[in-house]
Amino acid sequence: MRYIEPHAHMVSRTTDDYTAMVTAGCVAVCEPAFWAGFDRCSVDGFRDYFRQLTEIEPRRAARYGLPHFSWLCINPKESEDLGLAEDVLSIIPEFLDKPNVLGIGEIGLNKNSRNEVKIFERHVQIAVEHDRLILVHTPHLEDKLKGTKLILDILRNAGVRPGRTLIDHVEEHTVRHVLDAGHWAGITLYPESKATPARAIDMVEQYAAERLWLNSACDWGHSDPLAVPKTALEMRRRGHSATAIDALIYGNPLRFLSQYSGFKVADHVGGSV
Amino acid sequence: MTTPKEPWRQRDALTDLYYMEARARLLDVAAFLDRVDRAPGTDDHRLRSLRAALSFLNDGKADRTRRILESWSDPSVAPADSADTKGATGAWPKL
Numbered sequence A: 001m002r003y004i005e006p007h008a009h010m011v012s013r014t015t016d017d018y019t020a021m022v023t024a025g026c027v028a029v030c031e032p033a034f035w036a037g038f039d040r041c042s043v044d045g046f047r048d049y050f051r052q053l054t055e056i057e058p059r060r061a062a063r064y065g066l067p068h069f070s071w072l073c074i075n076p077k078e079s080e081d082l083g084l085a086e087d088v089l090s091i092i093p094e095f096l097d098k099p100n101v102l103g104i105g106e107i108g109l110n111k112n113s114r115n116e117v118k119i120f121e122r123h124v125q126i127a128v129e130h131d132r133l134i135l136v137h138t139p140h141l142e143d144k145l146k147g148t149k150l151i152l153d154i155l156r157n158a159g160v161r162p163g164r165t166l167i168d169h170v171e172e173h174t175v176r177h178v179l180d181a182g183h184w185a186g187i188t189l190y191p192e193s194k195a196t197p198a199r200a201i202d203m204v205e206q207y208a209a210e211r212l213w214l215n216s217a218c219d220w221g222h223s224d225p226l227a228v229p230k231t232a233l234e235m236r237r238r239g240h241s242a243t244a245i246d247a248l249i250y251g252n253p254l255r256f257l258s259q260y261s262g263f264k265v266a267d268h269v270g271g272s273v
Numbered sequence B: 001m002t003t004p005k006e007p008w009r010q011r012d013a014l015t016d017l018y019y020m021e022a023r024a025r026l027l028d029v030a031a032f033l034d035r036v037d038r039a040p041g042t043d044d045h046r047l048r049s050l051r052a053a054l055s056f057l058n059d060g061k062a063d064r065t066r067r068i069l070e071s072w073s074d075p076s077v078a079p080a081d082s083a084d085t086k087g088a089t090g091a092w093p094k095l
């Protein structure tokens, strides 16, 4: 089996996780900027974090032969402070030319507030100006549906090309909205919130799977860095072919991410899935 | 579009694969409701919305998962004035 992990917060994971992922067939990992579990108090905290995402973590991953890519932003949980958010926005262009930077993400909304909307729009503007890919986080639980609709409206009004934007953490009540708008959709496999492997495969079976990817979104919370290969196993149990599984967990993310010319995957050691 | 091969499209095959897990989860939900009903106090919005969602399970219509998630969602349209909290509870608090 070979797969791409398109959403993992590796700065929160151990080296054992790198070993397990590569052993399971991971050939590239992508790490969006996110909330550290506490609010950072100055722009310098973000500058250090961006260095970690663009210099330190790629080096750590390289020890396992794993290409590492990142997305940059200030996440919506810290966007309520407009002054800090503007400071962080101003340093993002310094890092955009680093070779492992895919684009702007994971931006989006958390509580669907006016300030979050404002900072989301500013990020989109930067992505459009620099012609970069966009990764969007949709809110949690009861806030997801409203937030997804707001996000889709903003992206439409900003003139973003839908095929260059992936909207993440879709569930049964949002996946159709995202795909119908022409965007890519990400299904996040979490033990409790978001989607289980069985529900993720239900969505794959029901919707055009060409613009869908699966991710573990593993971080410092309740999450599993092997959620994608475990879901591949579940697809086998459901009777999906090796070709279909490879298309979903390798081919699809490869197609979206290859829109950034610097994206590459490791030679994988195994045979076919 | 990925197309699962037979026989997993067949109802009996899917039942073989998932029945025991679904049975265990349904018993867990029942036990949870028994547990909270035995305890003093009143239902908050999470319990109210969970109880209300049970009616979707046996209404014989499709897309139960989508409809349950929609029923727990914030139905408002305009952005909130501010984010007074970072977290979400699982169901819209005004339910």
Ligand SMILES: [Zn+2]
Residues within 6 Å of the ligand: A007, A009, A032, A034, A106, A217
């Ligand atoms: Zn994330």
